[in-house]
Amino acid sequence: MLEKLNNLDSRWMYLALVIVLVIPIIKPIGMSISVNKDLTQRMYDFIENLPPDSLIMFDIASSSSSDTEITPMIYAVMEHMAKKGHKLLVAGQWESGLAYWSPKIDERAKEYGWKYGVDYVNIGFKAGGTATWRAIGQDFWKGAVGVDINGTPFEELPLMARIKKIDPETIDLIVIYESGSPGMETWITYFPTVPLVKGSVAAEISSSVRYIPTGQLKGLIPGMRGAAEYEKLVGRPGIATQLMDAQSMSHILVILLIALGNVAYFGAKKKSAEAR
Amino acid sequence: MTPELQTWIGVIATLGIFSFLIKENPFYRFFEYTVIGLSAAHTVVMTWDNYTKPFWNNGIMKGEYYLLIPGAIAILYYFRYAPAKYQWLYRYPLALIMGYDIGYSLAYDPRPFMVQIRGTFEGLKDLNSFIYLAIFFGVVVYFIFTFGNKSKGVEKTRNIARYAMMMYFGVAFGNTVQGRFSLLLGRLLFLLGDWLGLVKLG
Numbered sequence: 001m002l003e004k005l006n007n008l009d010s011r012w013m014y015l016a017l018v019i020v021l022v023i024p025i026i027k028p029i030g031m032s033i034s035v036n037k038d039l040t041q042r043m044y045d046f047i048e049n050l051p052p053d054s055l056i057m058f059d060i061a062s063s064s065s066s067d068t069e070i071t072p073m074i075y076a077v078m079e080h081m082a083k084k085g086h087k088l089l090v091a092g093q094w095e096s097g098l099a100y101w102s103p104k105i106d107e108r109a110k111e112y113g114w115k116y117g118v119d120y121v122n123i124g125f126k127a128g129g130t131a132t133w134r135a136i137g138q139d140f141w142k143g144a145v146g147v148d149i150n151g152t153p154f155e156e157l158p159l160m161a162r163i164k165k166i167d168p169e170t171i172d173l174i175v176i177y178e179s180g181s182p183g184m185e186t187w188i189t190y191f192p193t194v195p196l197v198k199g200s201v202a203a204e205i206s207s208s209v210r211y212i213p214t215g216q217l218k219g220l221i222p223g224m225r226g227a228a229e230y231e232k233l234v235g236r237p238g239i240a241t242q243l244m245d246a247q248s249m250s251h252i253l254v255i256l257l258i259a260l261g262n263v264a265y266f267g268a269k270k271k272s273a274e275a276r
Numbered sequence: 277m278t279p280e281l282q283t284w285i286g287v288i289a290t291l292g293i294f295s296f297l298i299k300e301n302p303f304y305r306f307f308e309y310t311v312i313g314l315s316a317a318h319t320v321v322m323t324w325d326n327y328t329k330p331f332w333n334n335g336i337m338k339g340e341y342y343l344l345i346p347g348a349i350a351i352l353y354y355f356r357y358a359p360a361k362y363q364w365l366y367r368y369p370l371a372l373i374m375g376y377d378i379g380y381s382l383a384y385d386p387r388p389f390m391v392q393i394r395g396t397f398e399g400l401k402d403l404n405s406f407i408y409l410a411i412f413f414g415v416v417v418y419f420i421f422t423f424g425n426k427s428k429g430v431e432k433t434r435n436i437a438r439y440a441m442m443m444y445f446g447v448a449f450g451n452t453v454q455g456r457f458s459l460l461l462g463r464l465l466f467l468l469g470d471w472l473g474l475v476k477l478g
Contacts, residue, residue, distance in 0.1 A: 014297045018464075145330065145335070185388070189387065203448075210392065216388065223454055224458040247461060251454070
């Protein structure tokens with residue numbers, strides 16, 4: 001039995017995983033979601049406490065492969081911004097991610113009745129890495145070559161009149177959606193005075209939390225789980241909430257498999273020692 | 277292209293890639309090569325749209341002719357593929373970039389680090405912060421290679437640091453697994469929702 005378990009074909013595990021994931025997606029169990037007070041709640045509170053008409057900048061530093069984790073975060077934060085009446089400036093350090101999420105942001109903005117150029121602007125991807133961001137930080141219009149993602153001059157976009165540089169007086173908060181590098185280091189290193197929060201893919205959480213106690217990050221959405229928490233806080237359940245049951249079930253399966261694997265391994269080892 | 281056709285292509289590609297879980301097969305290979313080809317083509321288009329076109333349209337065409345100088349230096353990169361006699365020219369843009377990056381890093385990179393180090397000693401008020409401080413010193417000792425393990429104190433400190441690091445790696449690995457499941461869930465939601473219509477998308 002133990003030997004059989006030790007040599008179990010991994011395809012049975014894949015099958016078990018698919019079953020465990022598919023059932024709660026089709027028929028959600030409705031497990032409760034608690035909000036992480038040190039990460040998600042902090043980020044929510046920071047945005048909640050900003051005065052209306054604050055300017056929040058989105059930095060897309062991810063690629064479309066992180067869609068399931070990043071999209072619900074973007075939607076939840078936009079929902080919060082719409083409720084509070086904040087303005088949005090969209091930028092991106094990753095060109096492919098920005099190209100992927102820009103239409104989704106436009107779609108949501110339309111739902112909220114945001115007027116492009118007045119309530120939100122997308123400046124698009126600006127090539128040149130951190131050097132370009134330093135230039136944009138000192139003189140936004142010149143550094144960003146004075147045009148948005150569609151080539152529209154900043155003069156024709158009323159919101160841009162209030163954005164002349166990147167500093168705490170101009171930009172009230174930067175929200176970075178990150179799955180790798182270049183990412184939040186750009187802001188922590190070159191713009192340490194501008195408040196920063198992060199929507200992080202799960203793989204990046206452990207390397208990001210150390211910036212919370214020092215205040216370098218004001219809050220963090222940890223992966224899809226964090227997105228579900230944020231959806232709960234803004235009162236609009238979305239994809240992340242919908243998938244949380246399946247996520248939890250998959251983790252239970254992994255824990256069971258690890259336990260079984262260990263029992264089989266040590267059991268077989270003991271048996272062979274006894275045989276000798 | 278109708279959305280239905282797009283969905284069908286997505287479904288076939290998803291199932292093709294997932295078929296690798298059963299075993300290596302030509303169906304999987306086809307989609308693997310397709311992804312590689314698409315990525316390469318996508319990179320070319322993105323580079324043209326985001327680098328070459330803005331350089332020309334927003335710079336040169338607007339009379340900023342001085343940009344031709346860095347542009348010319350950048351072109352020297354291509355001498356990497358020139359006959360051996362001229363290949364040395366590609367080192368100039370490389371040297372410029374390296375010098376610039378190193379200078380920039382030396383000027384700015386220490387600050388976030390310093391904030392982290394200061395944060396380690398600040399606010400030592402609860403058990404957690406003292407554990408954090410102890411692990412900090414332990415890991416620093418672990419990576420000082422100039423003294424060996426002869427001292428029992430050093431050996432014990434390194435052992436504790438090793439356990440702490442193992443815990444960190446475990447947490448990081450657990451988070452990565454969670455992230456990978458999220459990706460899988462996204463694909464399953466696509467199959468069950470967009471394709472089969474069994475799930476109403478939130």
